[in-house]
Amino acid sequence: MxxxxxxxxxxxxxxxxxxxxxxxxxxxxxxxxxxxxxxxxxxxxxxxxxxxxxxxxxxxxxxxxxxxxxxxxxxxxxxxxxxxxxxxxxxxxxxxxxxxxxxxxxxxxxxxxxxxxxxxxxxxxxxxxxxGAGAAMIAEALYPLKSQLKSVDVVLNQPVSALGKASVDAAAAQTARLFNGQEPEADEVTGQRLAFNHLSSAEALLESGHSVSELALVLELRRLLGESIAFDATINTASVFHGQLANLSAQLENPVELSKVRGLLTNGARLEMRERPSAQDAVGSENTLVGRLRSGLLGPAWVNFCAASDNLRKDxxxxxxxxxxxxxxxx
Missing domain, CATH: 3.40.50.720 (NAD(P)-binding Rossmann-like Domain)
Structure with missing residues (x-):
């Protein structure tokens, strides 16, 4: 064939x-x-x-x-x-x-x-x-550090489009009503207002306090990066249509100079270093933007940075x- x-x-x-x-x-x-x-x-x-x-x-x-x-x-x-x-x-x-x-x-x-x-x-x-889009972006951003990762705490700020086309349409309708001085109806998917809001969770919570999406994100990251790495994840929903941003706090096996971490990230496939990445900058790009790299305050082996990408087009x-x-x- x-x-x-x-x-x-x-x-x-x-x-x-x-x-x-x-x-x-x-x-x-x-x-x-x-x-x-x-x-x-x-x-x-x-x-x-x-x-x-x-x-x-x-x-x-x-x-x-x-x-x-x-x-x-x-x-x-x-x-x-x-x-x-x-x-x-x-x-x-x-x-x-x-x-x-x-x-x-x-x-x-x-x-x-x-x-x-x-x-x-x-x-x-x-x-x-x-x-999923969040796991795809975060795995790319962490991959250059894979051999040194011990644990990672993820806070993913997902856009409304991560919830589906119906939620995008609902957010647009809510925005139009608010601009016209009218009270919008809540989104049927989340039960909350999406326009001009920031949701701590867009879905029901399990007994552990996590959402299914958060546990799914952890599962996918472990499958892509290694079962020996400990992950925790929080997913909230920002009032933007497209473009996602994650704050990553990574504990390495041993202290590493920040310049070496920067070098690894700079050479990562499809990664682009920026001083202050934003979701807006990432929309339309085929790269994951990484930046705000800094030493963590929890100990000498911790590093913090963020990643942003176009969740629909790229990821x-x-x-x-x-x-x-x-x-x-x-x-």
């Missing part, structure tokens, strides 16, 4: 990263319009989508037939995604889960294209997962496209 005969099937039309993904696919010529297929749940109605100046039809899942020469990319979860995975696996297709439906399944390899793409050669199943769309490219080209 030649690469030109391979197809990319996307489930997740209208999801938060969908538009960015189509832009990257077109910019990098990863697939042609003829190679792109779009599917939706049987109960969903979706208009044709434009890709590379061509109209791409959207097909209900129950009318779509998978084959072994395809890669299925999941951008949205739920029962439809689970059904699509079953059909794709039965047909021998590859599945790339960017929706988190395989989280906790050890038979599904977690692949970050910059950090462990070689693992695609030895996976148990033809189903792989892409780390979902580009990572997905890189993995899809590898699968279409060599698998």
């Amino acid at each position: 030649t690469e030109s005969n391979r197809e990319l099937v996307i489930l997740g039309v209208g999801s938060a990263p969908f538009d960015a993904l189509l832009e990257i696919l077109e910019e990098r010529n990863t697939v042609t319009p003829a190679q792109l297929k779009l599917v939706v749940g049987d109960e969903v109605e979706a208009d044709p989508q434009v890709f590379a100046n061509r109209s791409i039809a959207v097909t209900p899942l129950d009318e779509f037939t998978f084959s072994a020469d395809q890669v299925l990319l999941l951008l949205s979860g739920g029962d439809t995604a689970s059904a699509a995975v079953t059909k794709a696996e039965e047909a021998g297709a590859w599945v790339v889960d960017a929706a988190g439906i395989s989280r906790g399944d050890d038979s599904v390899a977690l692949i970050h294209p910059l950090l462990n793409a070689a693992a695609l050669q030895t996976v148990e199943r033809r189903v792989v997962a892409v780390p 979902v769309a580009i990572n997905c496209v890189q993995i899809v490219h590898l699968l279409l080209k060599t698998h």
Whole structure:
């Protein structure tokens, strides 16, 4: 089967990263319009989508037939995604889960294209997962220090788009109402106001006080960086549409001069040093911005710094496209 005969099937039309993904696919010529297929749940109605100046039809899942020469990319979860995975696996297709439906399944390899793409050669199943946007960014930022990390405390400030397209629309509507002197309705997903607010948690808390997303972030970081590293994580939601920023407090195995840490971060893949990174600066960039590097006050082996990135374009769309490219080209 030649690469030109391979197809990319996307489930997740209208999801938060969908538009960015189509832009990257077109910019990098990863697939042609003829190679792109779009599917939706049987109960969903979706208009044709434009890709590379061509109209791409959207097909209900129950009318779509998978084959072994395809890669299925999941951008949205739920029962439809689970059904699509079953059909794709039965047909021998590859599945790339960017929706988190395989989280906790050890038979599904977690692949970050910059950090462990070689693992695609030895996976148990033809189903792989892409780390969440927060984990992808933080793992990149910490990777140059991986061999020296003992523990890391993460505070991730995620944007509204991390909650999904519905929350982006809700935040926009709330902003418009506030500017017009009207009281906005609470977001249905979080039960709170998203516009001009900063949420300590966007979801219900477990008995431990953590959220499911925080524990998932810890799990993914340990899978990417090593089970011996201790992690704790806090995820709050900032009142911005796109762009994420994490404050990282890392305890190293031994004290290291700050100049050496700076050198390691400066040479890290897809890392760009800035004096004061911001989420706004990161939007549109294909790099993770790192900065505010300083010695921690908890002890001589602690270092603090922050990382910022474009959560949709860079940490979902580009990572997905890189993995899809590898699968279409060599698998």
